[in-house]
Amino acid sequence: MYRTHIMVCGVAGCASNKSFKIVEELNKQLTERGLNGEVKVITTGCFGLCAKGPIVVIYPDGTLYHSVKAEDVTDILEQHVLGGKPVERLLYKEQNGTVVNSLKDTEFMKKQIHLALRNCGVIDPENIEEYIGRDGYQALAKVLTQMTPQDVIDVVLASGLRGRGGAGFPTGLKWKFAKASEGPVKYVCCNADEGDPGAFMDRSVLEGDPHVVIEAMAIAAYAIGSNQGYVYVRAEYPVAVQRLQLAIDQAKQYGLLGKNIFGTGFDFDLEIRLGAGAFVCGEETALMTSIEGKRGEPRPRPPFPAIKGLFAKPTILNNVETYANIPQIILKGAEWFSSIGTEKSKGTKVFALGGKITNTGLVEVPMGTTLREVLFEIGGGIPNGKKFKAAQTGGPSGGCIPAQHLDIPIDYDNLISIGSMMGSGGLIVMDEDNCMVDIAKFFLEFTVDESCGKCTPCRIGNKRLLELLTKVTEGTATLEDLDKMEQLCYYIKANSLCGLGQTAPNPVLSTLRYFKDEYIAHVVDKKCPAGVCKKLLKYSIDKEACIGCGMCAKKCPAEAISRTDYTAPGHKLASMAIDNEKCVKCGACMSTCKFGAVKKG
């Protein structure tokens, strides 16, 4: 038995911030001090507070330390572990300055409920016994020994669980269709090809709690009558792949995967397939084509995968976060699960908070939490005193939500009704410095790049849409072009083959809907109000504020700045001016000027 456990986040942002060095240093010092029989260091999954990483939590007291470096290890061991006093300078502080001792007491955690993330940051993901110690594989045992496949499907249906990967299709219904499909060979697949730029919840589950996915897939396999599963993971997530493989090997060793599981005669095997960087492979039929080793192009539906999926056999595909909810639903029951959330969206949703927000990181909240609560209470608001402009959900398939909808309870149907969508859970915040036309263009460039090219509306339509959008950002568009864009958007949505094309115009449509004035400013006034679109930018020097030091002229790569013959009252040197014919709009003058004399607009 250990008297103290030191948990160090070893994934995502914390890992990139070299948290492994903290682990090395801890282990080194514990050995030197002869404490490694008393204190155990565990590399865990994500705690969620990525903005303050690397995070270290010490149990049994649950003390939270943030921004820890290897140099802090001595203090942590001497003051805290040996001396029993927390290291004040590493403790977490709220924005109002209150010091918080433990993670669960932070404003960040108060409104969160962790179901999918329940083991992340709590267990050692590389040790199956820790998962088993948290009720792991009990749901599988219950299913195999006490329930029929129909019972399982009934529970999942009754729970109201909907797919967490994007569209929100009822999970139980998917399973029911696949069960009803006759055939000796069926497949269970897991979509871990998290392609939405700015979302990393699946990565966090796989890295922090890989066994939950394995257990849930085995349960799904039993329910539909399958013996083989595939997990399709992004190759960009090497740690997730390695931990999942380790977990599969351990589960096999413990007889929880493979032949005759729990002596019930049920066989289930699991294989990892690596994605290779194609966003369209997040679409279910494209993902299956990719597992078959081909170009990941989608197929027309019907036939739906539940009838004819992977290798032309009945197949179900669920996302990582969806699976992560299954074992708890089996153990605690459908009623428990459906008591959380809103009428039509049950349970919780994990969001990856990013962009212009104080607490970037992972949060899991009950469905029905308002966007305001997520952004301003949990997320800590917009940094640097800037004004909130929009939140973007659903990635390249979703839309931007403006300030007027901040109080809408987040669930699948509400987000659709305001022109966005749940998507996989990326939640990117934009402030007044972001240009909404530029953001729409960013997403469209992404989808144009990722369109597989199979169907014409998506391949050519989005390209034309991007050209129109580019005209707007360059100030050469007309008001007529805006109408053309809108028409084209609806055409692409109605005629594309798969989800990628059907949703690609959403960022354009939603920004046109809520930020039309910004589009009009670009088109009519030839101005970018946020000062982002380069072609519309104009730098100038305020001659009264300029002290004439000439630093800007030195930095200018285009020699566009020269001295005027005007000297402002109180200054000794003549002020500078920019020749807009020569200016390349790099902004070097503005970042150089210490007197705020360079203006953009």
Added chain:
Amino acid sequence: MKQKIAIPFDGTPEQEKQLRAVLAELKSVPGGLMPALQKAQGIYGYLPKEVMIIIAEEMSVPLSEVYGVATFYAQFSLTPKGKYQIGLCLGTACYVKGSGEIYNELVKLLGIESGGVTPDKMFSLDATRCLGCCGLAPVMSINGEVYGNLTVKSVADIIEKYRQLEG
């Protein structure tokens, strides 16, 4: 500005032996072509034509299909990478925090665009999708080492550091 340089194939007999051993195993696996290409890229660092021909022969699939799959996915590269592989994240969280400007700075510093390699084969640049550490945005990785909270200034310093390493 994009530079494409033809680099002669310099695969060794050991690499070929390794490749053929991998292919022998994957030949019978359903959907084994993607894993085969991934392993091959792991062995050679990229997928030259010579290697794709071996894969086509061993797996009994047309070369056109091998090429089709290799060019569909962003992860596969048909040209060699630099000694230092720079991946700049252009995911949404990074973009919102200004990684577009960082990209322009890198293009300026290195003289290559995304997908390119410098003539001395020292640096290659790729604009990548989300690297999954949005808390540090904007980020780039150089040979797996992650650099976060980048600014136009710090990115120049980092490149300079690598250049000095090489004298």
